[in-house]
Amino acid sequence: MTAYLKLDHIDKHFDRAGARTEVLKGINLTIDKGEFVSIIGHSGCGKSTMLNLIAGLTKVSAGAVLLENREVNAPGPERAVVFQNHSLLPWLTVYDNVNLAVSKVFGSKKTKAERHDWVMHNLDLVQMAHAGDKRPAEISGGMKQRVGIARALSMEPKILLLDEPFGALDALTRAHLQDAVMEIHARLGNTMVMITHDVDEAVLLSDRIVMMTNGPAARIGEVLSVPIPRPRDRIALAADRTYLKCREAVLKFLYERHRFVEAAE
Amino acid sequence: MSALAPIPSGSGPSTSADRKAAGSARATTGTVVALSRRPQPRFNLKRIGLGLAQSVLPPLVVLALLVGLWQVLCSAPDASLPSPATVWEQSRDLIVSPFFDNGSQDIGLGWRVLVSLQRVAYGFGLAAIAGILVGAVIGQSVWAMRGLDPIFQVLRTVPPLAWLPLSLAAFQQANPSAIFVIFITSIWPVIINTAVGVRNIPADYRNVAEVLRLNQIEFFFKIMLPAASPYIFTGLRIGVGLSWLAIVAAEMLTGGVGIGFFIWDAWNSSRLPDIIVALVYIGVVGFILDKLVAFAARIITRGAATN
Numbered sequence: 001m002t003a004y005l006k007l008d009h010i011d012k013h014f015d016r017a018g019a020r021t022e023v024l025k026g027i028n029l030t031i032d033k034g035e036f037v038s039i040i041g042h043s044g045c046g047k048s049t050m051l052n053l054i055a056g057l058t059k060v061s062a063g064a065v066l067l068e069n070r071e072v073n074a075p076g077p078e079r080a081v082v083f084q085n086h087s088l089l090p091w092l093t094v095y096d097n098v099n100l101a102v103s104k105v106f107g108s109k110k111t112k113a114e115r116h117d118w119v120m121h122n123l124d125l126v127q128m129a130h131a132g133d134k135r136p137a138e139i140s141g142g143m144k145q146r147v148g149i150a151r152a153l154s155m156e157p158k159i160l161l162l163d164e165p166f167g168a169l170d171a172l173t174r175a176h177l178q179d180a181v182m183e184i185h186a187r188l189g190n191t192m193v194m195i196t197h198d199v200d201e202a203v204l205l206s207d208r209i210v211m212m213t214n215g216p217a218a219r220i221g222e223v224l225s226v227p228i229p230r231p232r233d234r235i236a237l238a239a240d241r242t243y244l245k246c247r248e249a250v251l252k253f254l255y256e257r258h259r260f261v262e263a264a265e
Numbered sequence: 266m267s268a269l270a271p272i273p274s275g276s277g278p279s280t281s282a283d284r285k286a287a288g289s290a291r292a293t294t295g296t297v298v299a300l301s302r303r304p305q306p307r308f309n310l311k312r313i314g315l316g317l318a319q320s321v322l323p324p325l326v327v328l329a330l331l332v333g334l335w336q337v338l339c340s341a342p343d344a345s346l347p348s349p350a351t352v353w354e355q356s357r358d359l360i361v362s363p364f365f366d367n368g369s370q371d372i373g374l375g376w377r378v379l380v381s382l383q384r385v386a387y388g389f390g391l392a393a394i395a396g397i398l399v400g401a402v403i404g405q406s407v408w409a410m411r412g413l414d415p416i417f418q419v420l421r422t423v424p425p426l427a428w429l430p431l432s433l434a435a436f437q438q439a440n441p442s443a444i445f446v447i448f449i450t451s452i453w454p455v456i457i458n459t460a461v462g463v464r465n466i467p468a469d470y471r472n473v474a475e476v477l478r479l480n481q482i483e484f485f486f487k488i489m490l491p492a493a494s495p496y497i498f499t500g501l502r503i504g505v506g507l508s509w510l511a512i513v514a515a516e517m518l519t520g521g522v523g524i525g526f527f528i529w530d531a532w533n534s535s536r537l538p539d540i541i542v543a544l545v546y547i548g549v550v551g552f553i554l555d556k557l558v559a560f561a562a563r564i565i566t567r568g569a570a571t572n
């Protein structure tokens with residue numbers, strides 16, 4: 001079986017004013033269909049850059065991103081992104097934010113009534129159907145993030161890319177949304193790639209955890225499989241030996257072998 | 266971490282409102298707290314009356330004082346300017362009935378203002394459309410911005426009247442020249458503000474558009490216009506003010522029945538009281554135009570400024 005998503009010998013550097021910043025170097029990664037992969041690493045190592053490369057929002061300097069063996073080099077709705085700060089359009093209601101995506105992606109394939117049902121279905125998935133006519137400014141941060149997820153899901157993406165989706169949320173809201181994402185993953189079987197700073201979140205949600213070394217020229221340091229059967233329950237896992245071992249492995253990687261050293265600017 | 270660029274008008278109060286809304290939303294979904302329902306403040310005639318008095322009374326008092334002072338200063342028999350009483354005596358028909366029509370040049374100032382407004386509508390309407398389009402193109406390109414911005418900054422300081430000879434030479438006719446002068450005077454702030462607004466569209470919105478593969482036209486209508494609308498309306502508001510300045514200048518020289526030509530005509534036949542009445546008309550109409558654009562801006566940009 002060939003890989004669903006393949007990052008093939010990717011380098012990425014930014015050139016600005018004659019100076020070159022090496023961000024990623026020699027990234028190789030294959031992701032299977034339906035897999036949930038987390039990317040974890042210290043701040044500034046290039047996680048967002050890697051996600052943007054998959055999304056096509058940034059161009060690779062060398063190497064290639066292959067989705068089902070075809071190179072991707074431009075953004076598209078089959079690789080939907082849940083942005084770190086929700087990025088809802090503030091002048092549109094919750095419904096219209098999702099509807100913008102739905103009418104663009106399914107404009108010709110679904111009738112108006114079908115599109116409406118599809119918008120409502122996706123808002124339902126994240127339990128936001130009741131707030132359809134609210135503006136983003138009128139709902140809480142967690143709700144905005146839910147709508148962002150609904151918008152991304154509504155594109156029926158092959159891959160869902162999440163850039164620290166819960167980073168700005170309090171612990172309780174975050175736990176709710178983690179459960180929501182796990183449930184959606186179980187129900188729809190999407191391939192998901194998620195960036196996170198949170199070790200527990202990574203272990204709880206992922207099939208595999210990709211650990212990045214520190215930049216500049218960050219590499220994939222280690223890839224850890226999380227062989228915990230699904231559905232996973234956060235309370236039962238708290239004392240699970242596999243869970244604790246995975247957690248320890250990630251912590252060791254992050255805080256022993258690749259301690260965050262403040263780069264000399 | 267929010268990467269949203271600050272949006273100029275009203276972003277301060279709206280963010281606090283946002284936080285408040287978010288907080289109350291969380292409260293309603295989270296815990297159940299019995300809130301004693303405070304009685305809704307009823308439609309309060311006294312408060313409205315007070316507010317009205319506070320905003321209307323002071324200018325009325327000042328106005329009365331100024332008119333009084335003017336009366337004192339100009340009531341001497343050899344005064345060079347007419348006093349308010351003289352204005353009232355000699356131009357009463359212009360003041361009390363804006364819409365009389367006794368044929369050809371003997372018509373009420375209301376009609377003249379309407380004719381002028383029509384010219385402004387053409388000139389400013391064209392300037393608004395062209396200005397937003399050009400501004401959008403320029404805002405999208407760093408190099409266009411760098412190259413054109415200084416030129417626009419110079420051109421926008423050219424006074425309306427200075428365009429008139431060129432305009433007359435180019436169009437050969439009075440009415441198109443007047444409209445062109447309005448157009449060329451009011452387009453610069455629209456272009457410049459639109460370009461700045463487009464440049465300040467948060468990268469997040471562009472990313473959303475890219476992921477959705479919006480084409481240029483969809484991007485323009487669905488992202489660019491709403492996201493830049495606070496800036497665009499700032500430009501439009503300055504522009505409408507400038508175009509009202511330009512109309513009077515343009516009409517003075519091109520003739521016709523507009524309010525500008527009326528002033529010129531009155532000056533030539535030494536009817537100073539009429540000129541004063543016309544000035545008041547122009548001021549009031551300009552004020553209303555400005556408020557109309559501001560009102561439209563408030564309605565339309567309500568969403569864009571709050572996030």
Ligand SMILES: Nc1ncnc2c1ncn2[C@@H]1O[C@H](COP(=O)(O)OP(=O)(O)OP(=O)(O)O)[C@@H](O)[C@H]1O
Nearest residue numbers: 014016021023042043044045046047048049050215
């Ligand atoms: N457009 C750009 N131009 C130049 N340098 C950039 C650009 N985007 C990112 N970088 C650099 O690339 C490096 C990695 O950035 P990136 O945003 O991917 O980090 P990150 O791992 O997502 O960090 P965080 O966890 O804080 O979000 C940083 O050093 C940053 O300065």
Ligand SMILES: [Mg+2]
Nearest residue numbers: 047048049163
């Ligand atoms: Mg990041």
